[in-house]
Amino acid sequence: MGAPIEFEIRRRTLVASSAAVAIGAATGQRSGAQSRAALTPSGAEDSTITLTVNGVEQELTIDNRTTLLDLLRENLKLTGTKKGCDHGQCGACTCTVNGQRVNSCLSLAVMHDGDEIQSIEGVGTPDDLDPMQAAFVANDGFQCGYCTPGQIMSARSVLDEIRAGIPSHVTDDLNAQIEVTDDEIRERMSGNICRCGAYSNILAAITKVAEEQA
Amino acid sequence: MEFNEPAGENVFDHSKVVGRPTPRVDGPLKVSGRAPYAYERHDVAEGQLVGYPVVSTIAQGRITNMETEAALNAPGVVAIVTTLETGEMPIPSDMNVAPLFGGAEVAHYHQAIGVVVADTLEQARAAAALIKVDYDVTKGSYDLEAAWQEKREDRSDPVSRVGDFEAAFEAAEVTLDQEYRTPSQSHAMMEPHASIAAWKDGKLTVWTSNQMIEWTRQALATTLEMDPEDVRIDSPFIGGGFGSKLFLRADSVLAALGARKAGRPVKVMLPRPMVMNNTTHRASTIQRIRIGAQQDGKITAIAHEAISHTFPGGDGENAISQTQKFYAGENRLIVKHLAEMHLPEANAMRAPGEAAGLMALEIAMDEMAEKLGMDPAEFRAINDTQVDPEDPDKPFSERHFVECLNRGSEAFGWGDRNATPGQRRDGNWLIGHGMAGAYRGSPAQDSGARVRLQPDGRLIVETDMTDIGTGSYTIIAQTAAETMGLPLDMVEVRLGDSDFPVSAGSGGQWGAASSTAGTYAACLALRSEIAKKIGVNDTDSLTFKNAGVRTGEKQMTLASIASEGEIVAEYTMEFSDSRDEEIVSTFAAHFVEVGVHVATGEIRLRRMLAACDAGRILNPITARSQVIGGMVMGVGAAMMEDLAIDEGRGFFVTHDLANYEVPVHMDIPDQEVIFLDTLDPQSSPLKAKGVGELGLCGVAAAVANAVYNATGVRVRDYPVTLDKYLDQLPAV
Structure with missing residues (x-):
C-alpha cells in the first residue's frame, strides 16, 4: 500500500x-456563430x-x-x-x-x-495479483468486470484514507482514530457504481484486505 | 442432439466440479484490467479512427437539412455520414420496431442521425457540435395517464379470461381494488454501447459489446442488406447488458457506415448521455389489480389490467404475465393495453414483464393479507398452485415456492416482526419488515458448442455464448471439465465470436441452462470421437476421469489419445416442444428490513434475504452474485430509478448516471441468499434453470411493503421517494 x-x-x-x-453532447438546433467562435482555440x-x-x-x-x-x-x-x-x-x-x-x-x-x-x-498482473485484486476474485466482488478496476483503485485508496485519518460523512468522532467499519467502507466507496450489484461482495473483499493489513 | 424427455441420471448427479463453489475463471483478467472490452481493442485492426454520433434533438418529425460543411472542414475530420445521404434502412429484426439510422424521418429523441469520423475523439466530438440540423417537428402525445383513462374500462380483447371474474369478485368476502404505477427504467449497465468496425474485401467485422451474437450478426446483415456470411461479430467481454445489448444498436451501424466511408476501421462508443434515449428501456406502467378472497384466504377472483407505453408496433412492458401463473384462483381476468408513442423503443430489461408486474402484484398481495388479517407469507402459501391456474391440466415441472416462503421466513426471523405498522422503533428510526414472492419463467434455447481436445490434453470450448457478468465462462468450463473428467484448469473457454457455433446467448435467464446443455452435447460427441479413435464401439463403457479414459482394464490419458493432432467435436442441444408440456419456472421469497427516519423520512435498508428455487445451482458463487445483484437492482426500482418523461417534448430527462439514480454501496445492506438446489429434470440435462432475473423479481415490492410496515404509509407509485410520503409520516 x-x-x-x-x-x-x-x-x-x-x-x-x-x-x-462537458463539450459536445449538444448538437442542437441552434449552433450559432457564438458557439462556433468559442470552438476556435486562441492558443496552441x-x-x-x-x-x-x-x-x-x-x-x-x-x-x-x-x-x-x-x-x-x-x-x-x-x-x-x-x-x-x-x-x-x-x-x-x-x-x-x-x-x-x-x-x-x-x-x-x-x-x-x-x-x-x-x-x-x-497494481498487479493476472499471474501476480495484488492482495486487493486477489480478494476481489476470492469474494466474487464483480460480475461484468467493467467497474472493477475503478472499484479496486478506490478500495486501495479507501484503506489508505482511513489510515491517514481523513474523516467521511459517517465518521462519528472526528478526534478518535477512525475504525474500518462496514459503513465507513460503504460510504467511501459510494462514488464507484456497480450496476451488477456486487456491493456486498466488494465490501467483503475490502474487509478481508483490511483485516490482513491490520 | 435433442432434449425431448426429462433428464435421467447422468454425470452431473455425481458431480465433482459442477455445483461446487468455483471462483470465476476470467476473474484474474478482469481484476487486473486485462479483459478487453469492445472499445479497447486497439490490436484487432490497424489505423482505427474515432466516430462520434450525431443524434436528433426532437422526438418526432422530419429533418429538412443537415449543414455539415463546417464539420467537414474541422481539424482531423476524415468523413461524415448523415442519415439523409444514407436513406432509409431496414428495421434490424422483427424483435425491434424503431429504426436505428437512415432517412429523414425522426422517430424518437436521440435517434442517430449522423456520425463524424476523425483521427481522435476530441476532434470528432468538436466537429459533431458544428453540424446544424433543421427539423419539421411533429407534435406527439406522451401522456400515459391520459391513455389509461381512455382504455381503463376496455376489456374487449383480454389476454385471458377464466371463469367469471366479475361475479366472483362481486361475491367475494374480502376484496381489494387498487392501482399501481411503475416508471420507465434504464438498464444503465456500466459499459456504454461500443463497437469497432472494419471492412475487408466486402466483408465486415464488428468487435462489439452484445449479448446475442447470432441475432446481431443477422440484424447487421439485414440492416446493411448484406449476406450474413459476410458479417462477423466478436464480443468476448461485455460490461453489463441487462437486455440493453440483446440487439444490434446504433453504435455498430454508425461504426460500419463510418468505416465504409472513411476506408479505415472506425470505433464508436455511445456517450453516456445518449445511451438512455438512443437505446431501449423498460416502459412505464399503470396497473390495476383486483383480488377477491374468502375469509380463509383462498383467492376466488383475480384481475390484473395494465397499460404501458410503447413505440408504435412494439410490445411495451408485459406487466401482467406473472399473474397468469403465480397464484391460484378459479376466476381470472388478464388485460393488457398499449399506448403507442414516439418515445425511444421500449424493449426487454432484466425480467421483462415480471419485474414491473411483481412490483404491483406483490404490494397488492400484501394489502390483501392485511385486509384478511393474515401473515402475508401464509396468504401466499395458501394460494400456491402446482398447476397452471389457467389450464389445470398443465403442471409445473418443479415448484417449491412454499418451501422458499418457509425457509426464508425462518432464516429471516419473519415471525418476530410487528404486523401493525409504525409500531417498532430503534432510536430515531421506524423499523419495518416486508416480504414478497417472486416468479419468473425459465425458458431454454437451442445451444451449440465446439470442443477441441488438444495434443497436450487441454480442452478448448468454443461457442458464441456470451458472458455478461453472469459467469458463463466459469459454468461452461465446469460443465466441460465434469463431462470429460478433466481438472478445471485444463479447460479453456472461448466465447462471443460468430465464427463459433451458435448458442442460446444471454437473455431471458435462459443462458446458463441452455449453454451448459450445448457444451454437454458437444462433450458427449467428443467422447464418441475418442471411443472411435481408440477402437471402442460402446462409448458408455468408457469412464472419463483424471484427465484420462478407462475401458475395462485399459487406461490412457486424453493427451496420449490426441497426441497426433487435436480431436474436434461440435454439437447443438435442441430443446423440443416436449419441454413445454410442463411449466418450467423459478420461484423465490424476498424479505427486507428497513429503517425510516422519524423526522426526515430517509429510508435505509438494514438487511435483505432471498430464498430461491431455481433448479440445480451450477456454481453457488456466481449464482449468488446474480441474485444479490438482482436484489440491488430491485432496491433501485423501489427507491430511486425513474426515467422521467418530458411529456411536452417526448424524451427521458434523466438520461445520465447523475440523474438516473441507481443504488451505490451505501444503499445496500447485508444480503443473504438461500438456494433450495432443487433439481428440475424437465428443464435441461443438467436439471438447471435460470437465476439471473429471478433475483430482481419481487424485491421492489418487498422494500415498499417494509416501508409501509415501518410507517403505515402505503405508496403505490414507484419509486418510493420522500415527496410521496413525508407529509403522512406519524407525528414525531
Whole structure:
C-alpha cells in the first residue's frame, strides 16, 4: 500500500474537479456563430507533457482537450481504466494521481505534467495479483468486470484514507482514530457504481484486505 | 442432439466440479484490467479512427437539412455520414420496431442521425457540435395517464379470461381494488454501447459489446442488406447488458457506415448521455389489480389490467404475465393495453414483464393479507398452485415456492416482526419488515458448442455464448471439465465470436441452462470421437476421469489419445416442444428490513434475504452474485430509478448516471441468499434453470411493503421517494 496521504486540498485538485469537460453532447438546433467562435482555440491546441505512469516516465504531445482517462486508454493503450460515463458520475475511471484517487475523466491530461499516475495495470498482473485484486476474485466482488478496476483503485485508496485519518460523512468522532467499519467502507466507496450489484461482495473483499493489513 | 424427455441420471448427479463453489475463471483478467472490452481493442485492426454520433434533438418529425460543411472542414475530420445521404434502412429484426439510422424521418429523441469520423475523439466530438440540423417537428402525445383513462374500462380483447371474474369478485368476502404505477427504467449497465468496425474485401467485422451474437450478426446483415456470411461479430467481454445489448444498436451501424466511408476501421462508443434515449428501456406502467378472497384466504377472483407505453408496433412492458401463473384462483381476468408513442423503443430489461408486474402484484398481495388479517407469507402459501391456474391440466415441472416462503421466513426471523405498522422503533428510526414472492419463467434455447481436445490434453470450448457478468465462462468450463473428467484448469473457454457455433446467448435467464446443455452435447460427441479413435464401439463403457479414459482394464490419458493432432467435436442441444408440456419456472421469497427516519423520512435498508428455487445451482458463487445483484437492482426500482418523461417534448430527462439514480454501496445492506438446489429434470440435462432475473423479481415490492410496515404509509407509485410520503409520516 502507498504512503499516507497528505490531508490538504491542493489548488490544482480544486481546479481539476471543476473543469468538467462537458463539450459536445449538444448538437442542437441552434449552433450559432457564438458557439462556433468559442470552438476556435486562441492558443496552441497541443501540449507536450511528461508524466510517470505505473513507474514509467512518458513524454507525450497531446490535444489539450484530452482527459487523463483518454490519455491512458487511447494514447498509452492502457485500457484497464474504464470509461463508464465520462462525466464523473460512475467512478469506473478511478486511478491515482500522486497517491490520491481521482476520476480521471474529470481531469485534463495537460494538468498532470510532472505527476505520478497509477492505473490498474500498475497494481498487479493476472499471474501476480495484488492482495486487493486477489480478494476481489476470492469474494466474487464483480460480475461484468467493467467497474472493477475503478472499484479496486478506490478500495486501495479507501484503506489508505482511513489510515491517514481523513474523516467521511459517517465518521462519528472526528478526534478518535477512525475504525474500518462496514459503513465507513460503504460510504467511501459510494462514488464507484456497480450496476451488477456486487456491493456486498466488494465490501467483503475490502474487509478481508483490511483485516490482513491490520 | 435433442432434449425431448426429462433428464435421467447422468454425470452431473455425481458431480465433482459442477455445483461446487468455483471462483470465476476470467476473474484474474478482469481484476487486473486485462479483459478487453469492445472499445479497447486497439490490436484487432490497424489505423482505427474515432466516430462520434450525431443524434436528433426532437422526438418526432422530419429533418429538412443537415449543414455539415463546417464539420467537414474541422481539424482531423476524415468523413461524415448523415442519415439523409444514407436513406432509409431496414428495421434490424422483427424483435425491434424503431429504426436505428437512415432517412429523414425522426422517430424518437436521440435517434442517430449522423456520425463524424476523425483521427481522435476530441476532434470528432468538436466537429459533431458544428453540424446544424433543421427539423419539421411533429407534435406527439406522451401522456400515459391520459391513455389509461381512455382504455381503463376496455376489456374487449383480454389476454385471458377464466371463469367469471366479475361475479366472483362481486361475491367475494374480502376484496381489494387498487392501482399501481411503475416508471420507465434504464438498464444503465456500466459499459456504454461500443463497437469497432472494419471492412475487408466486402466483408465486415464488428468487435462489439452484445449479448446475442447470432441475432446481431443477422440484424447487421439485414440492416446493411448484406449476406450474413459476410458479417462477423466478436464480443468476448461485455460490461453489463441487462437486455440493453440483446440487439444490434446504433453504435455498430454508425461504426460500419463510418468505416465504409472513411476506408479505415472506425470505433464508436455511445456517450453516456445518449445511451438512455438512443437505446431501449423498460416502459412505464399503470396497473390495476383486483383480488377477491374468502375469509380463509383462498383467492376466488383475480384481475390484473395494465397499460404501458410503447413505440408504435412494439410490445411495451408485459406487466401482467406473472399473474397468469403465480397464484391460484378459479376466476381470472388478464388485460393488457398499449399506448403507442414516439418515445425511444421500449424493449426487454432484466425480467421483462415480471419485474414491473411483481412490483404491483406483490404490494397488492400484501394489502390483501392485511385486509384478511393474515401473515402475508401464509396468504401466499395458501394460494400456491402446482398447476397452471389457467389450464389445470398443465403442471409445473418443479415448484417449491412454499418451501422458499418457509425457509426464508425462518432464516429471516419473519415471525418476530410487528404486523401493525409504525409500531417498532430503534432510536430515531421506524423499523419495518416486508416480504414478497417472486416468479419468473425459465425458458431454454437451442445451444451449440465446439470442443477441441488438444495434443497436450487441454480442452478448448468454443461457442458464441456470451458472458455478461453472469459467469458463463466459469459454468461452461465446469460443465466441460465434469463431462470429460478433466481438472478445471485444463479447460479453456472461448466465447462471443460468430465464427463459433451458435448458442442460446444471454437473455431471458435462459443462458446458463441452455449453454451448459450445448457444451454437454458437444462433450458427449467428443467422447464418441475418442471411443472411435481408440477402437471402442460402446462409448458408455468408457469412464472419463483424471484427465484420462478407462475401458475395462485399459487406461490412457486424453493427451496420449490426441497426441497426433487435436480431436474436434461440435454439437447443438435442441430443446423440443416436449419441454413445454410442463411449466418450467423459478420461484423465490424476498424479505427486507428497513429503517425510516422519524423526522426526515430517509429510508435505509438494514438487511435483505432471498430464498430461491431455481433448479440445480451450477456454481453457488456466481449464482449468488446474480441474485444479490438482482436484489440491488430491485432496491433501485423501489427507491430511486425513474426515467422521467418530458411529456411536452417526448424524451427521458434523466438520461445520465447523475440523474438516473441507481443504488451505490451505501444503499445496500447485508444480503443473504438461500438456494433450495432443487433439481428440475424437465428443464435441461443438467436439471438447471435460470437465476439471473429471478433475483430482481419481487424485491421492489418487498422494500415498499417494509416501508409501509415501518410507517403505515402505503405508496403505490414507484419509486418510493420522500415527496410521496413525508407529509403522512406519524407525528414525531
